[in-house]
Every structure is written in C-alpha cells, then in structure tokens.
Amino acid sequence: MTTLVSVRPNGQLIYLLNKLQDYHKGATRTEIINWALEAGKDEKIKWRKVAEEKIESVNDISDQPQFIKFRATTGALEEVEKNIKKEFDLKIVQKPFLIKLVLINYLNDIDLYSDNAKFIREIKGDIWTRDPDDTELARAFYKKFWGDIMDADIGIYRGDTIISFNTIAGGFIRLLKVYKDGLKMPSSSEGRLEVIKNSVEVPYSLKEDFSKFKEKYHSLANFMPLLKQENLKYNLNHVKNREYYDFPDGFLKDIRDFYLNDKGNQAFHEENNKKYFNSFGKAEEGYRNYIEKNYLQDYFLDSNYKEGKILRPPSEIKFPYSKAIAEKLNYDEREGVLLYIGTFLKNALDIIEARGDRLRKIHLF
Numbered sequence: 001m002t003t004l005v006s007v008r009p010n011g012q013l014i015y016l017l018n019k020l021q022d023y024h025k026g027a028t029r030t031e032i033i034n035w036a037l038e039a040g041k042d043e044k045i046k047w048r049k050v051a052e053e054k055i056e057s058v059n060d061i062s063d064q065p066q067f068i069k070f071r072a073t074t075g076a077l078e079e080v081e082k083n084i085k086k087e088f089d090l091k092i093v094q095k096p097f098l099i100k101l102v103l104i105n106y107l108n109d110i111d112l113y114s115d116n117a118k119f120i121r122e123i124k125g126d127i128w129t130r131d132p133d134d135t136e137l138a139r140a141f142y143k144k145f146w147g148d149i150m151d152a153d154i155g156i157y158r159g160d161t162i163i164s165f166n167t168i169a170g171g172f173i174r175l176l177k178v179y180k181d182g183l184k185m186p187s188s189s190e191g192r193l194e195v196i197k198n199s200v201e202v203p204y205s206l207k208e209d210f211s212k213f214k215e216k217y218h219s220l221a222n223f224m225p226l227l228k229q230e231n232l233k234y235n236l237n238h239v240k241n242r243e244y245y246d247f248p249d250g251f252l253k254d255i256r257d258f259y260l261n262d263k264g265n266q267a268f269h270e271e272n273n274k275k276y277f278n279s280f281g282k283a284e285e286g287y288r289n290y291i292e293k294n295y296l297q298d299y300f301l302d303s304n305y306k307e308g309k310i311l312r313p314p315s316e317i318k319f320p321y322s323k324a325i326a327e328k329l330n331y332d333e334r335e336g337v338l339l340y341i342g343t344f345l346k347n348a349l350d351i352i353e354a355r356g357d358r359l360r361k362i363h364l365f
Helices: 011-023 029-039 047-051 074-088 095-109 136-150 166-173 189-198 204-217 236-244 248-261 271-278 283-293 323-328 331-362
Strands: 002-007 068-073 157-161 223-227
Touching (some): 002 074, 002 095, 011 029, 011 095, 029 068, 029 074, 029 095, 029 331, 047 074, 047 095, 068 074, 074 095, 136 157, 157 236, 166 189, 166 331, 189 204, 204 331, 223 236, 223 271, 236 248, 248 271, 248 283, 271 283
Antiparallel strands (some): 002 068, 157 223
16 A cells, blocks of 8 residues: 655755665665665664754755655555654654655665675575575575565475576586596586586687676575475475476466466475465465565566566477487587577576666665
C-alpha cells in the first residue's frame, strides 16, 4: 500500500537527493526516498541528533519542479512519522522535515566512498568452512537480506552458489587436446581455470572471460539461501546440482511451472519444500514474489520472468558433460558448443554484475 506525498523542494532537500542519486546510479527519487524511509523505521535512531547535523544546500533550484511528488510505502511512512513525533513531542510532522531527516539518516548509514564492487568481490573460505557460500560473511548476508524468510518456522537454510563455474569449465576442457591426451580433470575451480589459461588452444579473450567468471562466481551477488533437507533426494541445492547441472535457468523454469501449473520438479512438492515455496505466496503472485524476494530479476529478459537469459545449453547443443559425449562430437557440433560457451560466459557475468548492483542499491547489508 502506498501514499501519495507532495513536498515543496528546498536547497537542502535537493542536495541530499542529488548526493544519493550520485551514489545509487540510475535510481529514481521515489526509490531513494522509500529506501530512506525503510531504513528510518529503526526505533533506535536518535532523530534529534540527526536534526542537528549541518547539511549543505543547493543555491539554485530554479530547474526543480514546484513540488516533488512520489508514492511512499504507507507502513514505513507511518512508522517513521510515529517515531519522530515521539522524539520531538509533536502532534504533526511536516513532510519536508520528515523527508529531510530520513535522507540525512540514510546518507549517514551508507559509506559514499565504499567499494562499489562489494557484492561481486570474490569470497574465500574462512576458518569454519572451505565453502565460500557458507562462510560467516555469507551467513550474515543471508540473515540481512532473507532474515524474515529464514526465521519462518519451515526449516534450516544453506547457502547456494547460483551459477556454477565447474560445469561450464569442465565441458570446455573436454574439448581440448590436452584432455584427449589423458589429462585428469581437476576437481577444483582453480585447477580447471589453470588448465584453460595454460592451453595454447584457447584464445586470449576466452581465457579472460573464464578468469573474470572464476573471480566473480564466488561472490555475494551469486549467492542465495535455499531450504536444506537431510534427505538429498529433496535437498534443493542437490536437486539443482544433480538434475539441472547447476544451471539456474532450468531450475527457475521448473519453479515457475510449480507455481503456475502445480507441476515442476517432483522434489518441489515434498512437504517442507512446498511449504518453503508457498511462503512466498501461490500461483502467479507467489512466483513473482519468489523471483523478486530472491533478487533474481536479472536472470530474465521480460518483466513477467518467463524468458530467461541463456545459461543452460539449448536442446540442439550436445554439451560434453562426459568424456564419452566429447569424443562423439563432430566439427560442427564442437563449434556449436564453443559458441554457446561464449554466450554463457557473457550472460553469467552480466547477471552477476547486475545482481551485485541491485544489491548495492538496496544497501541494507
């Protein structure tokens, strides 16, 4: 539910909005104000202290509209208004004053000079685990962005790396002469990347793309929590790996089929998994919520989240999941696989970087 708000701009308000728009590249004023309102719901905020801060002002606002109009999330607006009334012992809070305070508070809450690559920086294992998507940093990330979902009484959650490096790198290596000559496939992503980088058969541009993907695939922008099951038959992380070769577009297509047609993968209908999916809602609304609350919009080409960007091999591509498949490929089939791999790497990098920017703009972590 939203409330239409109209405020007359002043120099300080425009300064704050300009500063935040410089930080949140491409964000609208409405988005920024709503993010600020959401951050302003915290009851611990000392609004008197916020109000005492000296703020710069834009001297010339002649190019601004007479009124800034936007739709604010009603719940957040009312919560902030209640807290400010209490702090200042007011019966009415003027909207320009309220918006100014929430923008100052929001500006204080972010570091304008922080690393913009925060969400696409490579995460390595820590003292507790070798798995980057299960480190303390990753768990804190899940708690911050998915806390309400994970706190529901459904089950335990485990981090998942959404787009895998090893599957695509393994298929590519099986096309190389060094593999045909008896190279044992490395089990680690580091090992597979070294094979690719050291091969004289691989063009420099492709080595660069594999290197960039390896650097970014273990990043927060490529992580999300999934419900964990002790029975691997129903464990969503294992189902995605085992039945979809870790290609998320196939996995998401069947999730859509679950919501819209009550079909999809049979594992999705297991009691706890079904409860997990239904916690986002049912039918079309549930599917949209699932995509948006997991920040998966960048995997799609359309606003209905039906047409996904190509990650899994198209049906006409004979992807070399095994040595036996690789050995049977003719020249045209091999060229088709190579063309597909180039498309995969471009799409994977685009998705991870776009999702990283999406998470950065939300900036609740």
